[in-house]
Amino acid sequence: MSVADSAIGSRSAGVRLLRLAGSLKFALINLAALFVGVCVAYLSDSRTVWALVVPLASSAVNLLAAMLTNAVFRRQLPLLVFHLALLAVIVLVALGRLTYLKGAAEVVDGGSFDGVLATREAGPFHGDAIAALSFASHGFTIDYAPGIRRGATRNEVAFRNAAGRLETRIIGDQQPLVLAGYRFYTSHNKGFAPTFVWHPAAGGVPQLGAVHLPAYPLHEYRQAREWVIPGTATVVWTMLQFQEIILDPDKADQFKLPGEHDLVVRIGEQRWQLQPGMSVSLPAGRLEYVGLRGWMGYTVFYDWTIPWLLAAALAAAFSLGWHYWRKFAARPWNREQDDGTTA
Amino acid sequence: MEARLRNGGPWFLLAAGALGLSALFAVALVVARTPLFGLSGGTFRTALVLHVDLAVVVWFLAVAAGVWGMAAGSRSAPALRAAFGMAAAGVAVMLLSPMLMSGPPVLANYMPVLDSAVFLGGLALFAVGVVLAALAGALALPRREAPPWQVTAWLAALVLLLAAGELSFALWRAPAVAGGVPLTLDDRLWAAGHTLQLAHVLLMMGAWTVLGEAALAASPSRRWLRPLLGAAALPALASLWLSIAEPVGSFAHRQGYTELMRWGIWPAAALLGAVLLAGIVRRWRAGTATLEEAGLALSIMLFATGCLVGAGIRGESTAVPAHYHGTVGAVTLAYLLWGGRLVAATALAGGRRRLLLPLAYGLGIVLLVAGLAWWGSLGVPRKATHAEIALGGFSYYAAMGMAGGGGFTALSAVLLFVGDLARRLLLRPRPGGRADVRPLAVALTALVVIGGGWLLNGVDAGAPVTGRPAAAHVAEKKKAEIDARFAQGVVMLHSRQYDFALAAFHRVLELAPEMPEAHVNAGFALLGLKDYGAARDFFESASELRREQANAYYGLAVALEGLHDLPGALGAMRTYLHRAPANDPYRVKAESALWEWQAQLDRQRGGTSR
Numbered sequence: 001m002s003v004a005d006s007a008i009g010s011r012s013a014g015v016r017l018l019r020l021a022g023s024l025k026f027a028l029i030n031l032a033a034l035f036v037g038v039c040v041a042y043l044s045d046s047r048t049v050w051a052l053v054v055p056l057a058s059s060a061v062n063l064l065a066a067m068l069t070n071a072v073f074r075r076q077l078p079l080l081v082f083h084l085a086l087l088a089v090i091v092l093v094a095l096g097r098l099t100y101l102k103g104a105a106e107v108v109d110g111g112s113f114d115g116v117l118a119t120r121e122a123g124p125f126h127g128d129a130i131a132a133l134s135f136a137s138h139g140f141t142i143d144y145a146p147g148i149r150r151g152a153t154r155n156e157v158a159f160r161n162a163a164g165r166l167e168t169r170i171i172g173d174q175q176p177l178v179l180a181g182y183r184f185y186t187s188h189n190k191g192f193a194p195t196f197v198w199h200p201a202a203g204g205v206p207q208l209g210a211v212h213l214p215a216y217p218l219h220e221y222r223q224a225r226e227w228v229i230p231g232t233a234t235v236v237w238t239m240l241q242f243q244e245i246i247l248d249p250d251k252a253d254q255f256k257l258p259g260e261h262d263l264v265v266r267i268g269e270q271r272w273q274l275q276p277g278m279s280v281s282l283p284a285g286r287l288e289y290v291g292l293r294g295w296m297g298y299t300v301f302y303d304w305t306i307p308w309l310l311a312a313a314l315a316a317a318f319s320l321g322w323h324y325w326r327k328f329a330a331r332p333w334n335r336e337q338d339d340g341t342t343a
Numbered sequence: 344m345e346a347r348l349r350n351g352g353p354w355f356l357l358a359a360g361a362l363g364l365s366a367l368f369a370v371a372l373v374v375a376r377t378p379l380f381g382l383s384g385g386t387f388r389t390a391l392v393l394h395v396d397l398a399v400v401v402w403f404l405a406v407a408a409g410v411w412g413m414a415a416g417s418r419s420a421p422a423l424r425a426a427f428g429m430a431a432a433g434v435a436v437m438l439l440s441p442m443l444m445s446g447p448p449v450l451a452n453y454m455p456v457l458d459s460a461v462f463l464g465g466l467a468l469f470a471v472g473v474v475l476a477a478l479a480g481a482l483a484l485p486r487r488e489a490p491p492w493q494v495t496a497w498l499a500a501l502v503l504l505l506a507a508g509e510l511s512f513a514l515w516r517a518p519a520v521a522g523g524v525p526l527t528l529d530d531r532l533w534a535a536g537h538t539l540q541l542a543h544v545l546l547m548m549g550a551w552t553v554l555g556e557a558a559l560a561a562s563p564s565r566r567w568l569r570p571l572l573g574a575a576a577l578p579a580l581a582s583l584w585l586s587i588a589e590p591v592g593s594f595a596h597r598q599g600y601t602e603l604m605r606w607g608i609w610p611a612a613a614l615l616g617a618v619l620l621a622g623i624v625r626r627w628r629a630g631t632a633t634l635e636e637a638g639l640a641l642s643i644m645l646f647a648t649g650c651l652v653g654a655g656i657r658g659e660s661t662a663v664p665a666h667y668h669g670t671v672g673a674v675t676l677a678y679l680l681w682g683g684r685l686v687a688a689t690a691l692a693g694g695r696r697r698l699l700l701p702l703a704y705g706l707g708i709v710l711l712v713a714g715l716a717w718w719g720s721l722g723v724p725r726k727a728t729h730a731e732i733a734l735g736g737f738s739y740y741a742a743m744g745m746a747g748g749g750g751f752t753a754l755s756a757v758l759l760f761v762g763d764l765a766r767r768l769l770l771r772p773r774p775g776g777r778a779d780v781r782p783l784a785v786a787l788t789a790l791v792v793i794g795g796g797w798l799l800n801g802v803d804a805g806a807p808v809t810g811r812p813a814a815a816h817v818a819e820k821k822k823a824e825i826d827a828r829f830a831q832g833v834v835m836l837h838s839r840q841y842d843f844a845l846a847a848f849h850r851v852l853e854l855a856p857e858m859p860e861a862h863v864n865a866g867f868a869l870l871g872l873k874d875y876g877a878a879r880d881f882f883e884s885a886s887e888l889r890r891e892q893a894n895a896y897y898g899l900a901v902a903l904e905g906l907h908d909l910p911g912a913l914g915a916m917r918t919y920l921h922r923a924p925a926n927d928p929y930r931v932k933a934e935s936a937l938w939e940w941q942a943q944l945d946r947q948r949g950g951t952s953r
Contacts, residue, residue: 075777076582080784311795315788
């Protein structure tokens with residue numbers, strides 16, 4: 001066998017392989033694998049990114065090979081655009097799964113988000129850009145309809161824009177704050193946050209901190225939490241007590257902080273009932289109760305592919321419509337031809 | 344012709360691509376102004392930067408480079424290919440830069456930019472490519488028998504090299520701070536931006552001579568043509584002098600170039616246009632005029648309208664965009680017609696669309712210019728949306744409809760022209776076979792997915808907390824600039840940098856024409872420059888705007904003294920003393936001046952009576 005024969009042979013083997021990769025049978029296998037991947041992703045609690053990414057990548061190869069080998073794609077513009085857009089959708093979905101992030105964060109009124117998430121689920125190639133993000137929460141209002149049905153949440157936040165200038169916005173459950181592609185939405189999760197200042201006995205800078213009590217009104221009767229004073233091993237149990245009806249079920253209302261309240265603080269066997277301005281003296285320092293604030297829970301979401309995914313999906317939908325329009329649009333079948341006969 | 348097109352063709356395709364994309368960005372701008380789809384401010388301004396840069400930088404300069412490519416011989420072909428590669432890569436980088444590196448948009452006149460290393464790198468690469476093409480054009484000295492377009496191409500190449508020199512000087516050699524005020528990008532682009540307009544006018548004249556060849560042939564003599572084209576380039580010498588004599592950022596520098604534009608750039612083109620129009624009318628009467636000549640006539644009339652509207656500009660109304668859309672539209676229309684003719688000479692053909700679409704573009708621009716000029720006459724400010732303008736009535740809406748309809752027609756015509764060209768180019772039938780749709784499909788999908796994704800990514804995700812109307816936001820931004828410029832001007836005035844003070848107050852007056860304090864301070868800056876006549880005018884306008892503006896009378900008195908009008912100066916100073924508070928620090932000075940002038944006047948009167 002000559003060198004030329006060998007080259008032709010390997011070329012035809014390559015073409016055969018390409019045809020196989022672009023075959024309908026392979027497409028069917030990919031679809032089945034994707035179905036299994038979706039089931040695994042849906043049912044499994046563990047990390048399932050690869051269960052989706054592998055069949056998606058394989059489908060992309062199948063589609064690309066089909067476009068390269070099938071002659072019909074060289075002639076039909078809308079059909080080819082549809083398949084290219086579909087390829088873009090598959091590739092973008094796979095990239096999105098590799099780089100997405102879902103998480104939650106809590107920020108007290110007047111406090112700031114410092115890049116740390118309370119819960120986090122991310123693709124394997126997600127970077128750490130969120131650690132550099134920050135914004136401040138300037139407080140929130142939540143409307144409630146009779147029957148304690150939650151309405152609109154309006155949370156004023158402040159952040160530095162791309163030009164470095166301070167900007168404020170009102171965000172909500174559907175209106176996110178977008179920072180470097182990360183979308184921060186308010187959530188149903190919010191509550192009260194007793195705020196303390198810890199004055200260490202050994203001197204040093206007093207520390208301001210807030211304890212996020214369980215969400216309200218979801219845990220209306222469990223407004224207590226255990227926490228540790230920073231820099232010590234002292235465990236503090238804190239409970240909020242108030243008589244005021246915060247959300248009246250019989251009328252439209254707004255989320256608010258209780259005006260009259262007591263804060264029960266227990267350390268070991270000792271118990272104190274504090275009001276704003278009061279403090280507890282401990283061997284390691286003095287714990288001062290400053291007052292009550294609210295905290296807001298945020299849903300954090302990042303997937304840079306979404307706008308491009310929507311554009312690709314729209315391109316696919318319109319091109320498919322275009323293709324079928326050309327295929328099935330009514331055309332006069334008796335149009336006169338050049339030679340005078342009718343078609 | 345084929346050899347020429349080999350050199351120029353790629354540049355023309357780059358230009359057409361830029362024009363088509365700029366039209367798409369214009370569509371994005373319209374979408375951005377649509378309430379439901381509003382884009383974030385950052386995306387809107389990024390789209391604005393890309394639209395302007397593609398429409399008036401890349402489109403014009405790539406056509407210019409294509410013309411230089413056609414004018415240059417085959418010896419320059421390798422250099423032109425390298426230059427084209429750089430320029431095309433530069434444009435691609437510019438387009439992708441918003442996705443690669445965010446940069447705040449800087450909306451400078453002539454060449455707005457995104458302040459990111461990637462975008463600026465792309466722009467620089469494109470500029471180097473164009474300068475190389477201009478060098479090739481400048482080396483192609485036109486022969487005695489060369490057609491007029493080659494002469495204008497050569498002159499335009501020289502002018503572009505001058506503009507490149509001015510830009511390089513302003514970017515790298517001019518001091519960062521002029522008279523205590525940091526130089527802005529706008530200051531640095533001012534000279535080169537104006538000089539470039541001259542290059543574009545020269546090339547437009549070249550295009551006119553190509554399109555109006557038959558009309559020119561009807562002229563009794565053509566010996567005047569070359570001297571006229573030469574005269575058209577003469578303002579470049581004034582530009583060179585200004586760039587050497589006046590410091591970048593000074594009032595004289597800015598004003599000098601403005602005056603150069605006002606008086607120097609248009610007369611030769613207007614003269615050529617008049618001759619061509621006369622020739623076209625003669626051919627029309629003889630029944631031999633073509634559709635292409637109708638387009639040429641439209642281009643000439645658009646240029647004339649743009650210049651006339653420019654002469655009538657007062658303040659920052661929509662008359663300003665009416666002016667530049669008229670002139671830019673005239674050049675674009677001439678290029679489209681010339682491009683259509685070049686396309687017709689190739690295997691791509693072009694049909695009647697190559698004429699009808701440019702004509703539709705021209706008519707659209709006529710409507711747009713008329714609508715904007717009408718709006719301007721109603722006092723509608725530029726760069727403001729409908730939501731920000733508290734006007735209404737039939738005239739307002741009719742002008743708005745005219746401008747909108749014209750813009751839509753022009754945009755559609757450009758998109759169809761470029762789309763048709765792309766279709767013809769990408770769907771060329773293969774020898775003995777059918778057309779392969781794959782390149783077009785890939786281009787179309789990439790455009791929709793990347794462009795559409797970028798647009799969707801910019802959809803605004805949040806509303807400002809205060810919920811203030813846009814007008815209040817615009818007013819706040821404007822006020823911030825007025826305050827900053829006014830403060831700069833005062834500092835300059837105190838440090839006796841009168842030229843720079845005047846530039847600062849000039850900008851304040853552009854933004855707030857009825858601010859008496861700015862009139863007064865501009866007057867004091869002019870007193871410092873010993874321009875007493877102009878100073879008098881500013882003090883008078885200040886006192887007309889606010890009768891109790893006491894220091895306007897003080898300044899008026901000093902200006903009148905400078906003009907040797909002592910009785911007038913005495914009257915003005917007395918008014919000042921009458922209106923100024925008792926503890927005004929200038930009272931003593933004013934009283935002594937009054938005494939001195941009175942004595943001087945008495946002496947003069949005594950001398951006369953003797």
